[in-house]
Amino acid sequence: MSRLAPGHRGCAGCCDAMAANFVLEAIGDDAIVINPTGCLEVMTTPYPESAWEVPWIHSLFENAAAVATGVEAALRALGRKGDTKVVAMGGDGGTLDIGMQAISGAFERGDDITYVCIDNEAYMNTGVQRSGATPFNASTTTSPPGSQSFGNPRPKKNMPAIMAAHGSPYVATTSISYPKEMMRKVKKAVGIEGPTYIHAHAPCTTGWRFDTSKTVEIGKLAVETALWPMYEQEEGEITKVRKVKQPKPVEDYLKAQGRFKHLFTMEGGDEAIAKIQAIADWNIKHYGLE
Amino acid sequence: MTGKMTVVEGSYAVAHAVKICRPNVISAYPITPQTHIVEDLSQFMADGEIPNCEYINVESEFSAISTLVGASAVGARTYSSTTSQGLELMHEVLFNVSGMRLPIVMTVANRAVSAPINIWNDHQDSISQRDTGWMQLYAEDPQEAADMTAQAYRVAEDKDIMLPAMVCMDGFILSHVYEPVILLEQELTDEYLPGFEPEHILDPAKPKTFGAFADPSTYTEFRYLQQKGMDAALEKIENAADDFNKIFGRYYGGLIDTYEAEDAEILLFAMGSVVGTIKDVIDRARTEGVKVGLVKVRAFRPFPVEAIRKVVKDASVIVTLDKNISLGLNEGALCTEVKSCLYNTDINIPVIGFLLGHGGRDIPRRNIRMIIDKAKQVIRSGVTIESEYADLRGELI
Amino acid sequence: MKITIGGVVEPGTTRANKTGGWRNFKPLYHKDKCIKCGLCSMLCPDSSVHEQEDKYVIFDFDFCKGCGICANECPKDAIEMVLEEK
Ligand SMILES: Cc1ncc(C[n+]2csc(CCOP(=O)(O)OP(=O)(O)O)c2C)c(N)n1
Numbered sequence A: 001m002s003r004l005a006p007g008h009r010g011c012a013g014c015c016d017a018m019a020a021n022f023v024l025e026a027i028g029d030d031a032i033v034i035n036p037t038g039c040l041e042v043m044t045t046p047y048p049e050s051a052w053e054v055p056w057i058h059s060l061f062e063n064a065a066a067v068a069t070g071v072e073a074a075l076r077a078l079g080r081k082g083d084t085k086v087v088a089m090g091g092d093g094g095t096l097d098i099g100m101q102a103i104s105g106a107f108e109r110g111d112d113i114t115y116v117c118i119d120n121e122a123y124m125n126t127g128v129q130r131s132g133a134t135p136f137n138a139s140t141t142t143s144p145p146g147s148q149s150f151g152n153p154r155p156k157k158n159m160p161a162i163m164a165a166h167g168s169p170y171v172a173t174t175s176i177s178y179p180k181e182m183m184r185k186v187k188k189a190v191g192i193e194g195p196t197y198i199h200a201h202a203p204c205t206t207g208w209r210f211d212t213s214k215t216v217e218i219g220k221l222a223v224e225t226a227l228w229p230m231y232e233q234e235e236g237e238i239t240k241v242r243k244v245k246q247p248k249p250v251e252d253y254l255k256a257q258g259r260f261k262h263l264f265t266m267e268g269g270d271e272a273i274a275k276i277q278a279i280a281d282w283n284i285k286h287y288g289l290e
Numbered sequence B: 001m002t003g004k005m006t007v008v009e010g011s012y013a014v015a016h017a018v019k020i021c022r023p024n025v026i027s028a029y030p031i032t033p034q035t036h037i038v039e040d041l042s043q044f045m046a047d048g049e050i051p052n053c054e055y056i057n058v059e060s061e062f063s064a065i066s067t068l069v070g071a072s073a074v075g076a077r078t079y080s081s082t083t084s085q086g087l088e089l090m091h092e093v094l095f096n097v098s099g100m101r102l103p104i105v106m107t108v109a110n111r112a113v114s115a116p117i118n119i120w121n122d123h124q125d126s127i128s129q130r131d132t133g134w135m136q137l138y139a140e141d142p143q144e145a146a147d148m149t150a151q152a153y154r155v156a157e158d159k160d161i162m163l164p165a166m167v168c169m170d171g172f173i174l175s176h177v178y179e180p181v182i183l184l185e186q187e188l189t190d191e192y193l194p195g196f197e198p199e200h201i202l203d204p205a206k207p208k209t210f211g212a213f214a215d216p217s218t219y220t221e222f223r224y225l226q227q228k229g230m231d232a233a234l235e236k237i238e239n240a241a242d243d244f245n246k247i248f249g250r251y252y253g254g255l256i257d258t259y260e261a262e263d264a265e266i267l268l269f270a271m272g273s274v275v276g277t278i279k280d281v282i283d284r285a286r287t288e289g290v291k292v293g294l295v296k297v298r299a300f301r302p303f304p305v306e307a308i309r310k311v312v313k314d315a316s317v318i319v320t321l322d323k324n325i326s327l328g329l330n331e332g333a334l335c336t337e338v339k340s341c342l343y344n345t346d347i348n349i350p351v352i353g354f355l356l357g358h359g360g361r362d363i364p365r366r367n368i369r370m371i372i373d374k375a376k377q378v379i380r381s382g383v384t385i386e387s388e389y390a391d392l393r394g395e396l397i
Numbered sequence C: 001m002k003i004t005i006g007g008v009v010e011p012g013t014t015r016a017n018k019t020g021g022w023r024n025f026k027p028l029y030h031k032d033k034c035i036k037c038g039l040c041s042m043l044c045p046d047s048s049v050h051e052q053e054d055k056y057v058i059f060d061f062d063f064c065k066g067c068g069i070c071a072n073e074c075p076k077d078a079i080e081m082v083l084e085e086k
């Protein structure tokens, strides 16, 4: 059972380290991991050290999916494929912003890879700048609130839907706060032939500004407020949804994090919060969470 | 010379050579004038003619070269081909490939860069990738481009080198020309080119980490070792050409080749297909008693500093012909580099640079002749001239 | 140390870097309350909570950064974060 070796430089309470551990436990030792540039990559491989116990490669920020394609193709060409799983795991930026073209290409081609997006909702490695996965009204270093702004002006890009639209046989959303469930989904994904996609919500203590002990707690709140719907989609159809009994108001989630603090002090913050509640309500209806 | 001549397109000769080199993963994205190479390879794949090989139809050049990063790290012999915009799009990955010491071989069907968009030949595309840590070899004709492919794998995959290589061939002029060539024979090539057996691979049985980050305490040494690899490649490129000659009976020079250079007062420097035209002009000029010769630069990276110092010693003037320009310096790369390798030596020969053939502009013999005449004048007057265009249409500006 | 060509690295070698020094708080284990669910060990971002044969856990203070996730998530409050005395 491999996990990241200790001694890596992730922050205390790091969500990326947790995500990587769950993926590693799920896929086992017969795997090759591809990592784009980002926190996980930087914190685990300061030369001459590595926290990885499986074969691992990092090339650049935007090409992890293409590198994974090449790894998989080479294994086949050389007759070494066997049961070896080819798994890319990258941050939200490396996946759905700058890595979008490469992942789209790999999924359109139907390459036999699994891609896990570890979504901590901003570019953490470079100091918490906004990404296409940053939620509506969150404060980041490039979407700060001010007299003309409540923070990030756009809702999250719906990456799982985009990947499902590529015809992926298996797309699932999950969260590091539900490790058993996350491992089950990753295991399922690597067991299916073709390009499979896991989108894991991952609360970052540093970027979201909460205490290092709360990483799991915050992730649960995202699910319990219906801001992070968890579901599985097979061959295009949503086949399983994690129900949320009596969703909590989004305030419970927002007030626990520094990145939303401004919404509770700024004039007009109530309305801004109401818009976030509307996103949760839409999720409840759209995914049938209740 | 072994083998029988067949008339084929230059692109076919190269694609065929790639096939014979037994690649495991090919990944490319179409762009004029590289297209025929990848189309021919696709046909070979469709006909089951390349064993143990996967061809990946990617969505961009960026992904083409990125897939090969993964494939090469797994231990596959890898190939790509591109040009111009495609090569520029690869730029970031090219550094990554050489830094990770992955011996990918790629044909560049040289073409001008946009804007204005232009699909015809010059060398601006590959020259712009000079410092990416790839070896760069330039072919004179389709036969050499094909044979150079095998030579490139030999050098790139050598355990003392482990650096990627670009085989540069002039777009259209070489890629689309039909010429008699001897197609690489499988048996001879197998004898010439051993299998690719890298020391480290991505393998679950022996897990290794590829692509760690290096802080200031080690980064310099990584770069230094890359340069050492380039240094070592100088001799290996010569050896690869010599050994190729032994097995196939064909030789085009090692790092450089020379033509009528021995007693030449005027020594022209050029790369690629223009070399053929220059040889014709030299033949004519020699009959008129002009002591002119040629240095064909085959290896632009690593740059053959010592070989050049040796060959120019007795010349009176050096003339460089460049199908590229460093804007802001008004010189082509050959001009700059030849100059720089003569500095701090006791060689003191004027170097005059000419820019020509950009964006596919034809290079007629009379232009080369005019350049030779200018060189003669420099010798006579003792006054050198700055780098200039040799084929500017003054009426347009 | 000699530089490896291409920067290839051996697995699991971050173990040379003891991160225990980062800690401000340290977990104090109340074994009597522990129900051996293994959650703390599973969640630890630094793989520093080890389940033993008897399913009780021990903490690896060479690496524990003191994040407190184990204490926060323990369903039985069997882990308490106390100030690290340096
Ligand atoms: C082409 C390129 N642009 C920008 C960067 C700088 N950069 C490195 S990591 C990173 C952000 C990573 O964000 P994400 O993928 O979300 O991973 P995280 O660090 O948040 O886990 C950025 C912007 C880069 N390395 N390469």
Ligand code: SF4
Pocket: A009, A010, A011, A012, A013, A014, A015, A016, A017, A039, A040, A043, A120, A124, A125, A204, A205, A206, A207
């Ligand atoms: S910034 Fe966030 S993702 Fe990055 S190492 Fe720290 S906790 Fe992990």
Ligand SMILES: [Mg+2]
Pocket: A091, A092, A093, A118, A119, A120, A121, A122, A123, A124, A131
């Ligand atoms: Mg991120």
